[in-house]
Amino acid sequence: MNAAKPKRFYERAEAVEAAGGYGIALDGKPVRTLAGRPLALPGPALAGAIAEEWAAQGESIDRETMPLTRLACTALDLVPERRADIVAEVAAYAETDLVCYRTDEPPALARRQAAAWQPLVAWVAERHGAHLAVTSSITPVAQAPAALGALRDAVAGEDDFTLAGLSLATRSFGSLVIALAMRDGRLDARAAADASLVDERYQLERWGEDAELAARCAGVARDAADADRLFRLLAA
Numbered sequence: 001m002n003a004a005k006p007k008r009f010y011e012r013a014e015a016v017e018a019a020g021g022y023g024i025a026l027d028g029k030p031v032r033t034l035a036g037r038p039l040a041l042p043g044p045a046l047a048g049a050i051a052e053e054w055a056a057q058g059e060s061i062d063r064e065t066m067p068l069t070r071l072a073c074t075a076l077d078l079v080p081e082r083r084a085d086i087v088a089e090v091a092a093y094a095e096t097d098l099v100c101y102r103t104d105e106p107p108a109l110a111r112r113q114a115a116a117w118q119p120l121v122a123w124v125a126e127r128h129g130a131h132l133a134v135t136s137s138i139t140p141v142a143q144a145p146a147a148l149g150a151l152r153d154a155v156a157g158e159d160d161f162t163l164a165g166l167s168l169a170t171r172s173f174g175s176l177v178i179a180l181a182m183r184d185g186r187l188d189a190r191a192a193a194d195a196s197l198v199d200e201r202y203q204l205e206r207w208g209e210d211a212e213l214a215a216r217c218a219g220v221a222r223d224a225a226d227a228d229r230l231f232r233l234l235a236a
Contacts, residue, residue: 006062009179013054015047022047024054035077039069042161045236046072067226068233075164086163090170090179091152094130095143098175098196102136109202110136116195123186124177128154132177151176160185161234165227172196172223182228189228193221 010026017023022041024031029056031039041047046068053066063070079086101116103110118134125131130147155176158166162183169179173196182192194201197220200213 005062005097008059008061010054010058013051013052015041015044024051026054033073033077035073037076039072039074041072042159043234043236046161046230046233049233067222068230071168071226071230072161074167075161079160083160083163086167087152088158090163090176091148091155092165093170093174094132094148094151094177095178096140097132098173099177100134100141100143102134104136106191109199112198112202116198118180120177120181120195122166124151127184127186130154133225141163151180154180159234162231165230168223169227170180172227179227182224183231190221190225192228193217193224196220196224 010029012028013024013026015022016025016030016036018030018040020040022044024039024041024047027203033039037063039050041050050066050068050072053069056065086098099120102113102117121132121134128150130150132143133134133141134149135141155163155166166179168181169182169192170176173179178187178192181187181195182189187195197217200217204210204217
C-alpha cells in the first residue's frame with residue numbers, strides 16, 4: 001500500500017536569501033531536508049525553480065513531482081555523508097561503460113551504436129584524457145588505469161549538487177561517459193537519453209511496442225531531463 005501523501009499546509013512558497021546562499025520559505029518558514037538540515041541552495045536560479053515545485057503542489061504534496069527538491073535533499077543529506085562511496089560507485093561505471101560495448105550483428109544496430117557512441121569515446125579522450133577501449137566481445141575489456149583514474153578525478157572534482165545529478169544520470173544511462181557529456185553540455189537531455197537507449201529503441205522499432213521497454217525509455221528520459229535541468233540551473 002502506498003503511503004498517504006502529506007497535505008499541503010502552506011499558501012505561499014518562495015525563494016529567499018539565507019546564510020551562505022538561498023533557501024525556500026513556506027509562508028515565511030524555512031524548508032528543511034528529510035534529515036532536518038536547512039534546504040540551503042547555492043544559487044538563485046535553482047532556488048527559484050525549487051520554489052516553483054513547492055508552489056505547484058495541489059492539496060497534497062507529491063514528492064514524485066518535485067525532482068529538483070529530491071536532488072537537492074540528496075546533495076545535502078546523502079552526498080556529504082557518503083561522498084567517497086558515491087564517487088567510487090559513479091566512477092566504477094567507466095570500467096564497463098555502455099559506449100564501449102558494441103555488437104557486430106545485426107549490422108543496422110552496429111551502425112547505430114557506432115554513430116551514437118564513437119564520437120563520445122573520442123570526446124571523453126579529448127576532454128578528460130580518458131582513452132577507453134571498445135569491444136564487440138561479450139568478455140569485459142580491461143580499461144587502462146590511467147583512463148579510469150582520469151574519469152574518477154573528473155567525478156571527484158564535482159561539487160555535492162552536481163555529484164547528485166551525475167549519480168542519477170550515470171545510473172540511469174549505464175554510462176559515465178554519456179552522463180559527463182551531458183554535464184559538460186556536449187549533449188542535451190534528449191540527446192543523452194537517446195544515446196543511452198540505442199539498443200532499446202532498435203528493439204522497439206524491430207519488434208513493436210513492449211510495455212517494459214517503453215517504460216524504461218520513459219524513465220531514462222525523465223532522469224536525463226531532471227539531471228540536465230539541475231546542471232543548467234547550477235550554472236545559471
